[in-house]
Amino acid sequence: NAGVTQTPKFRILKIGQSMTLQCTQDMNHNYMYWYRQDPGxxxxxxxxxxxxxxxxxGEVPNGYNVSRSTTxxxxxxxxxxxxxxxxxxxxxxxxxxxxxxxxFGPGTRLTVL
Amino acid sequence: xxxxxxTQPGMFVQEKEAVTLDCTYDxxxxxxxLFWYKQPSSGEMIxxxxxxxxxxxxxTEGRYSLNFQKARKSANLVIxxxxxxxxxxxxxxxxxxxxxxxxxxxxxxxxxxxx
Numbered sequence: 001n002a003g004v005t006q007t008p009k010f011r012i013l014k015i016g017q018s019m020t021l022q023c024t025q026d027m028n029h030n031y032m033y034w035y036r037q038d039p040g041x042x043x044x045x046x047x048x049x050x051x052x053x054x055x056x057x058g059e060v061p062n063g064y065n066v067s068r069s070t071t072x073x074x075x076x077x078x079x080x081x082x083x084x085x086x087x088x089x090x091x092x093x094x095x096x097x098x099x100x101x102x103x104f105g106p107g108t109r110l111t112v113l
Numbered sequence: 114x115x116x117x118x119x120t121q122p123g124m125f126v127q128e129k130e131a132v133t134l135d136c137t138y139d140x141x142x143x144x145x146x147l148f149w150y151k152q153p154s155s156g157e158m159i160x161x162x163x164x165x166x167x168x169x170x171x172x173t174e175g176r177y178s179l180n181f182q183k184a185r186k187s188a189n190l191v192i193x194x195x196x197x198x199x200x201x202x203x204x205x206x207x208x209x210x211x212x213x214x215x216x217x218x219x220x221x222x223x224x225x226x227x228x
Contacts, residue, residue, distance in 0.1 A: 048215070
């Protein structure tokens with residue numbers, strides 16, 4: 001099993017550009033999450049999904065959008081990129097809610113110039 | 114107020130020694146879970162160990178154990194017989210039972226194992 005995969009690994013955007021970060025998991029997990037990690041900090045939740053067709057905002061959703069059309073895929077869309085969105089983005093998934101472990105993808109390092 | 118506090122920004126430890134990484138948490142929810150993750154320099158997040166608030170015994174996973182002191186609201190990670198490959202950032206995180214599935218993260222501790 002590949003687990004959680006993310007593409008791209010690195011990206012440089014200009015201010016105002018848009019892009020989609022891809023996330024796919026092959027563990028049949030119901031729950032998926034997008035986090036951002038700023039330098040020297042822990043992770044902050046951007047959006048999450050509890051199943052196909054269901055998404056909700058996390059702690060820092062502004063400037064981002066998500067969709068979940070299938071169990072496997074949970075893309076994160078950045079519209080009108082800003083320097084404040086320079087960060088490392090992690091996608092994660094988990095099966096059950098409470099005692100479950102969240103399994104993380106390798107991350108996407110995004111720089112907005 | 115910080116919900117997860119990791120007071121040690123960095124630690125140096127001699128190889129083969131035991132290491133304790135501190136984590137204190139703040140919640141009024143009686144149902145919660147505590148997680149520790151390792152982030153090596155390559156950047157991925159690796160799950161290490163989980164402790165539920167109702168678990169009677171401290172969690173253990175190989176060389177990792179969690180020193181869970183509920184009354185003190187602390188959940189320290191203990192790594193026995195440290196190895197060079199243990200050098201990494203370590204994050205403590207909490208999920209509250211009534212939360213929107215969110216993990217709340219500490220700022221992390223950078224652990225460096227000296228040969």
